[in-house]
Amino acid sequence: xxxxxxKMSMDLLQHELVPKHEILSDEEKNELFTKLHITKNDLxxxxxxxxxxxxxxxxxxxxLRITRTSxxxxxxxxxxxxxxx
Amino acid sequence: xxxxxxxxxxxLLSPDVVKxxxxxxxxxxxxxxxxxxxxxxxxxxxxxxVIDPGLHCRTCGGGIGDCPGHLGYLELAKxxxxxxYTKVVYQLLKMVCRKCxxxxxxxxxxxxxxxxxxxxxxxxxxxxxxxxxxxxxxxCPFCKTKSKxxxxxxxxxxxxxxxxxxxxxxxxxxxxxSDKELTKVGFNGGRPEWLILTLFPVPPVTxxxxxxxxxxxxxxxxxxxxxxxxxxxxxxxxxxxxxGAPEFILNDLWELVQYHISTYFDNxxxxxxxxxxxxxxxxxxxxxxxxxKEGRLRGNLLGKRVNFSARTVISPDxxxxxxxxxxxxSIAQELTLPFYVTTKNVKEAQRLxxxxxxxxxxxxxxxxxxxxxxxxxxxxxNLIEGWIVxxxxxxxxxxxxxxxxxxxxxxxxAHRVRVMPYQTFRMNPSVCFPYNADFxxxxxxxxxxxxxxxxVEAAMLMAVENNLISPRxxxxxxxxxxxxISGIALLTxxxxxxxxxxxxxxxxxxxxxxxxxxxxxxxxGKELFSLLLxxxxxxxxxxxxxxxxxxxxxxxxxxxxxxEIKDGKLISGIIDKQSVAAENGKxxxxxxxxxxxxxxKMFIDRAGRLGAAYLMLRGFSLSIADLDLPPEAxxxxxxxxxxAEEEANQLIVQYQTKELTTLPGMTRKESxxxxxxxxxxxxxxxxxxxxxxxxxxxxxxxxxxxxxxxxVITTTQMAAVVGQETIxxxxxxxxxxxxxxxxxxxxxxxxxxxxxxxxxxKQGLDPFEMMWNIMNGREGLMDKSLxxxxxxxxxxxxxxxxxxxxxxxxxxxxxxxxRIIQFTAGEDGIDPSxxxxxxxxxxxxxxxxxxx
Numbered sequence: 009x010x011x012x013x014x015k016m017s018m019d020l021l022q023h024e025l026v027p028k029h030e031i032l033s034d035e036e037k038n039e040l041f042t043k044l045h046i047t048k049n050d051l052x053x054x055x056x057x058x059x060x061x062x063x064x065x066x067x068x069x070x071x072l073r074i075t076r077t078s079x080x081x082x083x084x085x086x087x088x089x090x091x092x093x
Numbered sequence: 094x095x096x097x098x099x100x101x102x103x104x105l106l107s108p109d110v111v112k113x114x115x116x117x118x119x120x121x122x123x124x125x126x127x128x129x130x131x132x133x134x135x136x137x138x139x140x141x142x143v144i145d146p147g148l149h150c151r152t153c154g155g156g157i158g159d160c161p162g163h164l165g166y167l168e169l170a171k172x173x174x175x176x177x178y179t180k181v182v183y184q185l186l187k188m189v190c191r192k193c194x195x196x197x198x199x200x201x202x203x204x205x206x207x208x209x210x211x212x213x214x215x216x217x218x219x220x221x222x223x224x225x226x227x228x229x230x231x232x233c234p235f236c237k238t239k240s241k242x243x244x245x246x247x248x249x250x251x252x253x254x255x256x257x258x259x260x261x262x263x264x265x266x267x268x269x270x271s272d273k274e275l276t277k278v279g280f281n282g283g284r285p286e287w288l289i290l291t292l293f294p295v296p297p298v299t300x301x302x303x304x305x306x307x308x309x310x311x312x313x314x315x316x317x318x319x320x321x322x323x324x325x326x327x328x329x330x331x332x333x334x335x336x337g338a339p340e341f342i343l344n345d346l347w348e349l350v351q352y353h354i355s356t357y358f359d360n361x362x363x364x365x366x367x368x369x370x371x372x373x374x375x376x377x378x379x380x381x382x383x384x385x386k387e388g389r390l391r392g393n394l395l396g397k398r399v400n401f402s403a404r405t406v407i408s409p410d411x412x413x414x415x416x417x418x419x420x421x422x423s424i425a426q427e428l429t430l431p432f433y434v435t436t437k438n439v440k441e442a443q444r445l446x447x448x449x450x451x452x453x454x455x456x457x458x459x460x461x462x463x464x465x466x467x468x469x470x471x472x473x474x475n476l477i478e479g480w481i482v483x484x485x486x487x488x489x490x491x492x493x494x495x496x497x498x499x500x501x502x503x504x505x506x507a508h509r510v511r512v513m514p515y516q517t518f519r520m521n522p523s524v525c526f527p528y529n530a531d532f533x534x535x536x537x538x539x540x541x542x543x544x545x546x547x548x549v550e551a552a553m554l555m556a557v558e559n560n561l562i563s564p565r566x567x568x569x570x571x572x573x574x575x576x577x578i579s580g581i582a583l584l585t586x587x588x589x590x591x592x593x594x595x596x597x598x599x600x601x602x603x604x605x606x607x608x609x610x611x612x613x614x615x616x617x618g619k620e621l622f623s624l625l626l627x628x629x630x631x632x633x634x635x636x637x638x639x640x641x642x643x644x645x646x647x648x649x650x651x652x653x654x655x656x657e658i659k660d661g662k663l664i665s666g667i668i669d670k671q672s673v674a675a676e677n678g679k680x681x682x683x684x685x686x687x688x689x690x691x692x693x694k695m696f697i698d699r700a701g702r703l704g705a706a707y708l709m710l711r712g713f714s715l716s717i718a719d720l721d722l723p724p725e726a727x728x729x730x731x732x733x734x735x736x737a738e739e740e741a742n743q744l745i746v747q748y749q750t751k752e753l754t755t756l757p758g759m760t761r762k763e764s765x766x767x768x769x770x771x772x773x774x775x776x777x778x779x780x781x782x783x784x785x786x787x788x789x790x791x792x793x794x795x796x797x798x799x800x801x802x803x804x805v806i807t808t809t810q811m812a813a814v815v816g817q818e819t820i821x822x823x824x825x826x827x828x829x830x831x832x833x834x835x836x837x838x839x840x841x842x843x844x845x846x847x848x849x850x851x852x853x854x855k856q857g858l859d860p861f862e863m864m865w866n867i868m869n870g871r872e873g874l875m876d877k878s879l880x881x882x883x884x885x886x887x888x889x890x891x892x893x894x895x896x897x898x899x900x901x902x903x904x905x906x907x908x909x910x911x912r913i914i915q916f917t918a919g920e921d922g923i924d925p926s927x928x929x930x931x932x933x934x935x936x937x938x939x940x941x942x943x944x945x
Contacts, residue, residue: 044905050912080931081921087913 020063027076029060032087037071040087054088066090105283108292116140116152117165119295122325124313136295136320137303141165144302162297167324169293170331171347172260174249176355176362177380178288182263183245185285188278190233191240191253194269197230198277247364249355260351264289293327293354295320315376319357319368326350401541403428407496408532410519411705412604414698415571416557418494418508419519420486420539425512428541429453429483430490434476442482443473455481486510486541491552493540494520496528498885503527503563503570507555523577523697524557526675527570558690561697562682564926569682572675573701575801576713579792580704581622582639582669582799583711587652589618595710596621602706605699618707619663625699626661627692631941632683633657637667638800656680670800673700677800682929719791720812720855726787730780730813734851737776738844741769745842765842766824770817773849777816781809788812815850815858818865820872824848825865834861900924 020026032040041047048069054061056068066072070090078084120134131137140151142162150160174182188196232239241254251258267285275285301314313321330346356368360378367375383389403424410419420428429452434442445451446469453461454472457479464472476482486492488511495505506527513519518537525531542548553559563570573581583589591599593609596616600607607624609616633656640654656666658680666672672680685693722730747753748765756764785805788794793811797803810816818825825848831839837846845851848865852858858866897909904922906915918924925931 044903044913046911046913050907050910052913078920080919080923081917084917084920086916 020059026060027074029064029066030073030075031064031066032071032073036073040071048089051087051089053091055093056090057093061090068092105287106294107283107287111164111166111292111294114164115166115294116163117295119165119167119320119324120328122321122328124317124321125311136165136317136324137298138165141295142297142299144298160299162299164297165295167293167295167327169291169350170327170334171343171350172264172289172291173293173347173351173354174260174263175288175290176249176358179245179247179249182285182288183243183251185267185278185280185288186243186251186258186263187229189266189270189274190236190238191266192238193233193236194266194271194274195233195235196270196274196277197233197235197240199234248362249351249365259347260289264291290354293323315370316357316379318370319353319376319378322353322368323350323357326353399540401428401430401543402538404536404538406517407530407535407537408517408519409522409525411522411702413511413519413521414509415521415523415694416508417511417521418492418539419511419513419517420492421516421518422512422514423516424539425486425510426452428486428539430486430541430543431455432482432484434478434480434482436478439476439478442476442480445482445484446473446476450487451482451484453483455483486512488512491542491548493542493551493555494518494528494537495540496530496535496537500529500885500888501527501563501565503560504529505555506557506560507551508557521698521701522574523571523675523701526572526574527560556690558694561685561690561693562926564924566676567682567925567928567930567932568676569678569685570675571697572678572681573673573697573704574675576708577701577704578670578674578801579713579796579799580706580708580711581673581700582637582667582704582801583713583795584618584704584707585622585663585666585668586618587665590615591618591621592616599703599706599710602709603699603702604706605702619665622668622700622703623658623662625696625703626658626663627684627688628661630661630684630687631659632680633659635671635679638669638671639667639798641671641800667799668700669798673697674800686929713792715792717855719793720808720853722784722812723787723789726783729783729787733776733779733783734814737773737779738849738851740772740776741844741849744768744772748842769842769844770824773817773844777809777814780813781805784809784813809853811854813853815853815862815866817844818848818850818869820848820868825868827868834864836861 021029037048044050048071051071054072056062056066061072064072068090072088072090074086074088076084076086117138117140118134119136119138121132123132123135124137125135126132131139133139139148140163142152143150143155143157143160146157149156150163152163153160155161188198190197229240229243243258244252246252251263264286267289270285272284296316298317301316301320303311303313303317306312326346326349330343330350333343333346352365353368355362355365356376356378358378359380360368360376361381368378370376381388386392403420405421405424413419432438432442432445432451442451446454446464449464449466449469451464453463454476455461462468462472488509490510491507492510493505494508497504499505504527506524508520511519518539520530520537528537530537542551557571561569561571593614593616596609599621607621609624610620613620635656636654637656640651652665653667654665656668656672656679657664658666668680670677672678681693681697684696744753744765748761751761753761753765753768755761756767759767785808788808793803793808797805797808820827825833828834832841833846833848845861848869850858850862850865852862898906898914899908900918901907904917905913906918907913923931923933
């Protein structure tokens with residue numbers, strides 16, 4: 009990597025258009041699956057090549073909790089499954 | 094359990110398969126013998142299936158509807174090319190070595206299938222490039238034979254250099270190519286020789302039924318005609334071969350068989366003449382059956398026609414309730430619904446038949462008997478439990494009422510029938526809005542649900558009163574319109590007072606009875622309106638349309654400004670667009686929410702009639718004089734317009750002397766245009782303010798204040814100034830070089846030369862101004878038609894993409910696979926159809942609860 013690259017680049021997660029992404033623990037994941045009566049494949053997907061996924065270090069089969077701002081509800085919570093590209 | 098299709102496999106139809114499927118060997122071109130019975134071995138052989146009612150199939154024993162029909166086959170005297178595969182044949186011919194029968198693809202350059210599954214016919218077409226991009230190799234990489242140039246002449250002839258290749262030659266060549274060789278070009282859908290027909294499949298009669306005409310004469314299907322031709326020529330070819338006829342005769346006949354078989358598949362072949370019926374009409378080939386608008390796919394599978402429906406012109410009748418539809422007698426007599434006779438209702442059924450209110454009876458054995466004047470007494474006597482009487486439509490029946498284009502779910506709603514004289518469907522004008530209907534010649538459709546379940550479902554889910562609130566924005570889609578609003582607004586103004594006698598007359602005109610408050614000799618309009626409301630109804634907290642644009646908040650000063658209804662009494666506020674119109678009517682919305690749909694329906698029915706009736710009583714008219722402004726106002730508007738024009742002219746001078754400020758992101762010219770537009774627009778708007786404040790009360794004013802029709806802008810255009818006419822949002826600059834019309838100097842930038850209309854419609858426009866107005870009008874017209882088409886298609890695509898998304902019981906939105914699209918519907922979980930304009934009006938509810 010270029011010298012000083014990390015100093016010059018901005019923090020992706022601080023950008024106003026990037027919503028909050030969190031990795032769910034296994035318990036949280038199971039809770040979500042039982043609550044919605046789904047398997048992991050029924051969730052919306054996100055590629056592991058996604059910049060935020062790489063930044064927060066999420067791996068395949070992780071589920072992310074994304075807290076977005078919503079024009080109807082103020083904030084809305086989404087879950088996405090990390091899949092390999 | 095959901096089963097998923099993992100793979101579909103298509104391949105060519107092999108002669109062996111045809112032979113195995115077939116039940117009949119077709120040998121003769123005759124259809125019927127002298128007695129009119131179908132000939133065995135002909136193309137109407139009784140073993141091919143049944144098309145006549147009452148008969149049974151000679152192959153499977155099934156009757157009409159049970160027997161799917163059975164295939165026959167015809168042995169062709171000489172093979173014939175399947176026209177649908179001419180391109181595949183062409184490509185293969187080019188690739189197969191004429192000497193060693195190997196596919197001329199160098200080792201290591203074979204086409205590899207990208208997919209793991211079996212390669213199908215569509216892959217064959219995709220792999221053997223249909224657009225003849227592949228070049229014929231010059232020499233065979235294996236035996237080094239020089240290849241000869243293959244050419245294809247439409248519709249179905251092939252040449253190798255100068256020599257014509259007969260289908261027989263091609264077939265022989267293909268037979269020798271091994272399966273392994275074929276995989277090199279990805280041909281995996283069967284054997285290539287199957288592209289050349291030797292056994293011709295004769296389709297079942299069920300897919301080409303003959304029609305019996307009145308005289309007992311039979312009229313055969315196009316395909317049958319074609320098949321007869323094929324069989325006849327094939328027979329004669331066979332005979333000629335057997336007697337050893339000369340080559341040229343055989344070739345002529347062979348060519349003819351090829352022609353008939355080709356047009357049987359596709360009668361729109363380039364290069365081949367159209368096969369015609371005796372009458373000169375082009376015959377329909379198999380392709381024509383499937384293709385295009387009226388073909389099987391678009392015409393029958395994607396679009397269906399239905400029975401028990403009617404269509405006619407619509408016209409208004411405010412005396413009907415919004416959930417009714419007036420059905421012409423002639424239509425009501427034609428549309429029927431089944432009446433199941435039981436021991437309890439025999440009497441009723443008999444009455445229906447005796448009074449000619451039923452068209453058919455169906456006996457338990459399925460026989461349908463038409464009821465006529467002659468046989469009705471007999472039928473009445475025989476009528477017992479288990480019979481079905483097909484009775485005519487009568488008052489109160491539930492029908493579906495629809496206007497195309499059906500863009501939202503309110504485009505088809507359930508109405509109650511009212512049988513009426515004359516020839517049009519009648520409807521309450523208040524339901525025009527959801528159907529987007531008017532009465533300039535619109536036609537609408539009625540459908541009669543045939544089962545009890547369907548009727549109940551329609552009545553509960555689709556009834557007009559259950560669809561008052563739009564699921565799109567949570568407001569009413571049905572409300573008052575035009576004169577109804579004007580009338581209600583004028584009635585509920587504070588100064589409106591009616592004598593008891595006038596009030597009685599008013600309800601008489603409106604056509605419904607109301608108990609007037611006792612002991613009062615004079616009644617206010619607000620009191621009369623309150624009679625329509627339920628006793629415990631309350632709403633408040635919004636301004637009437639008359640005061641909609643007021644900025645200052647001072648409650649309680651003007652009795653007409655703020656709406657307040659308490660205990661079913663209108664205390665203050667004018668009831669107008671903001672209360673009772675479709676899309677805006679808060680009163681209707683709340684009435685529907687807080688009471689029940691029937692009450693809301695009744696309110697709309699009555700309020701509409703009351704409004705129109707009050708206008709009749711009061712009188713409502715306009716005159717040109719209503720557009721006269723007071724003299725001072727008139728001079729004021731003139732001055733404002735002149736001021737604006739002068740301002741514009743000064744801008745032009747500044748532009749010419751290059752003193753004009755250039756706006757960011759614009760050229761100098763653009764800046765000038767923008768500033769001129771601005772100056773003129775603010776001039777017009779000042780004139781508009783003058784009109785608004787100075788216009789004496791009259792019925793034009795009443796209309797736009799109540800929100801029933803017109804606006805300040807349209808009134809200004811009539812009374813003071815029309816203003817800038819635009820093309821594509823800019824001043825008009827089309828026409829000649831550097832000028833819009835020949836009457837202006839080149840480079841004239843003044844407002845008048847570029848579409849500014851300084852007169853009002855009442856004053857009249859000068860010829861130039863009229864030109865600008867017409868130009869703008871034409872643009873509007875073009876725009877409207879283009880925009881509706883474009884947006885209609887966009888919406889269709891969007892709906893197709895989203896149609897199987899569903900809000901599940903846990904509040905998530907999922908698609909047909911059960912995959913989650915949204916975790917909470919719309920992110921806020923609000924069902925707009927159960928909301929107040931997309932939000933929940935907790936405040937109102939809390940207020941009410943607190944008061945209780």
